Ligand SMILES: Nc1ncnc2c1ncn2[C@@H]1O[C@H](COP(=O)(O)OP(=O)(O)OP(=O)(O)O)[C@@H](O)[C@H]1O
């Protein structure tokens with residue numbers, strides 16, 4: 001489970017005493033998630049999420065993530081709000097790790113995303129993009145082309161343990177994407193990890209978006225490409241064009257999609273597939289034996305990448 005850092009009771013009590021959030025009632029580790037340590041904290045005044053930031057999150061990026069949640073929540077987006085302590089600090093330290101308390105959102109993420117979920121997601125993503133337009137901070141996407149180069153180098157020796165010939169295929173794919181990656185699409189704040197487990201629904205209505213810890217400044221259309229990968233494939237890895245169409249239609253009603261973004265979509269989808277393939281591959285090859293957190297399967301993204309490589313144009317996604 002995703003609790004890398006255990007918090008002793010005494011440290012927790014001292015931490016909570018710095019806030020005006022009542023007395024602790026319970027604090028339980030949350031099994032879901034792979035990146036950070038998360039606890040569900042109940043106090044006499046409410047329910048909160050306590051996050052201790054782990055391996056991939058850099059200290060210098062935290063003001064961007066915390067500031068973004070404050071900005072978007074302030075504009076009415078349903079996302080967690082960072083809670084400030086009595087000194088006005090939202091970003092703190094606990095057990096030697098950077099830590100923050102954020103508000104708890106009601107809802108459940110969809111285990112089997114339906115067409116309706118995909119439709120709701122499109123509108124919410126476009127709303128996120130519009131509300132993020134005037135966010136002042138910038139953070140380059142460290143998991144775009146340069147990040148892929150580093151992950152390919154870090155996995156090259158052992159990639160073939162996962163599939164014969166994978167190392168060479170990844171190097172070839174990287175060379176293609178590096179040569180063709182777009183340069184002039186609209187850039188802004190993107191979520192960059194908007195998978196079903198980061199989107200909550202209540203009675204089929206989208207109730208909130210969480211997990212802003214890969215958010216960055218990049219092409220808005222790249223977020224759509226991440227969502228095509230994460231939401232529109234069936235469990236058998238066939239691509240569901242109805243889901244894609246509904247997602248794009250509802251996105252467009254909130255933010256029209258320029259033609260250049262549509263034309264770039266197959267390429268962006270390839271890049272997004274490579275990004276998740278590489279982080280999963282790295283984690284797969286490097287997770288300590290017996291670790292609680294089960295690494296996610298890179299094979300799923302090898303198959304998704306193959307689909308995008310075979311796509312001639314956006315018609316392959318049922319889009320135009
Ligand atoms: N604000 C919130 N309200 C309610 N539940 C939350 C909130 N934030 C996190 N959670 C719960 O904690 C789990 C893990 O959170 P999160 O996705 O942020 O972790 P993570 O380690 O960054 O995971 P990953 O990047 O693998 O998705 C979520 O699936 C959800 O159950």
Ligand SMILES: N[C@@H](CCO)C(=O)O
Pocket residue numbers: 034035193195276279280296
């Ligand atoms: N959403 C990512 C994990 C967390 O970033 C994946 O499924 O690989």
